Amino acid sequence: MDMTSLMASHFDDAIDTFKTSSRELAQPLSAGVDLLFGALANNGKILACGNGGSAADAQHFIAELVGRFERDRLPLAGIALNTDTSILTAVGNDYGFDTVFERQVTALGQPGDVLVAISTSGNSSNVIRSIEAAHDREMAVIALTGKGGGQIGELLTDADIHLCVPHDRTMRIQEVHIVLLHALCDGIDALLLGDTL
Ligand SMILES: O=C(CO)[C@@H](O)[C@H](O)[C@H](O)[C@H](O)COP(=O)(O)O
Numbered sequence: 480m481d482m483t484s485l486m487a488s489h490f491d492d493a494i495d496t497f498k499t500s501s502r503e504l505a506q507p508l509s510a511g512v513d514l515l516f517g518a519l520a521n522n523g524k525i526l527a528c529g530n531g532g533s534a535a536d537a538q539h540f541i542a543e544l545v546g547r548f549e550r551d552r553l554p555l556a557g558i559a560l561n562t563d564t565s566i567l568t569a570v571g572n573d574y575g576f577d578t579v580f581e582r583q584v585t586a587l588g589q590p591g592d593v594l595v596a597i598s599t600s601g602n603s604s605n606v607i608r609s610i611e612a613a614h615d616r617e618m619a620v621i622a623l624t625g626k627g628g629g630q631i632g633e634l635l636t637d638a639d640i641h642l643c644v645p646h647d648r649t650m651r652i653q654e655v656h657i658v659l660l661h662a663l664c665d666g667i668d669a670l671l672l673g674d675t676l
């Protein structure tokens with residue numbers, strides 16, 4: 480394949496992936512908006528975590544809750560668990576990198592809070608352990624995954640929401656994840672402010 484065709488194929492594959500994701504994920508995404516809005520309306524908070532590109536997605540999402548998305552509104556309670564280098568290095572150094580999110584969920588999580596757990600493979604052990612800690616804290620989980628959901632898919636309960644992108648390449652899954660996170664922000668704003676921009 481020549482380079483121009485390779486570049487064009489990314490757009491084609493992304494379009495196909497967005498279309499299948501829309502068919503499969505619009506309904507659970509809508510349930511995710513209700514779950515997040517309900518938690519926030521009851522003085523709960525949102526915790527989010529992920530590794531690498533998913534760490535960037537988690538902090539991007541939380542910034543749009545605490546700051547704003549597209550319209551002015553009250554600040555919403557959220558914490559990204561992958562942003563504090565002192566916590567990440569201390570907990571990683573003292574207890575192991577697998578525990579860096581779990582320990583923060585245990586420290587900060589309260590019943591009624593929601594964990595947004597992001598892993599394209601569904602197999603990152605620190606994200607898996609954050610979900611187990613959330614369940615121990617009586618928190619529901621919204622898991623953003625791909626590749627069939629991996630071990631995270633098997634861990635989720637009926638109280639949780641699984642947004643599993645139907646693709647096997649990390650980059651494509653991440654591209655849909657950011658749409659999912661923006662859609663969640665837009666849904667929350669629609670419930671808070673009405674659905675017109
Ligand atoms: O952004 C990318 C690849 O697009 C990478 O940084 C990627 O996020 C990292 O390899 C992560 O460690 C992958 O973890 P996960 O999505 O499988 O949980």
Ligand SMILES: [Zn+2]
Nearest residue numbers: 531532650653
């Ligand atoms: Zn990436």
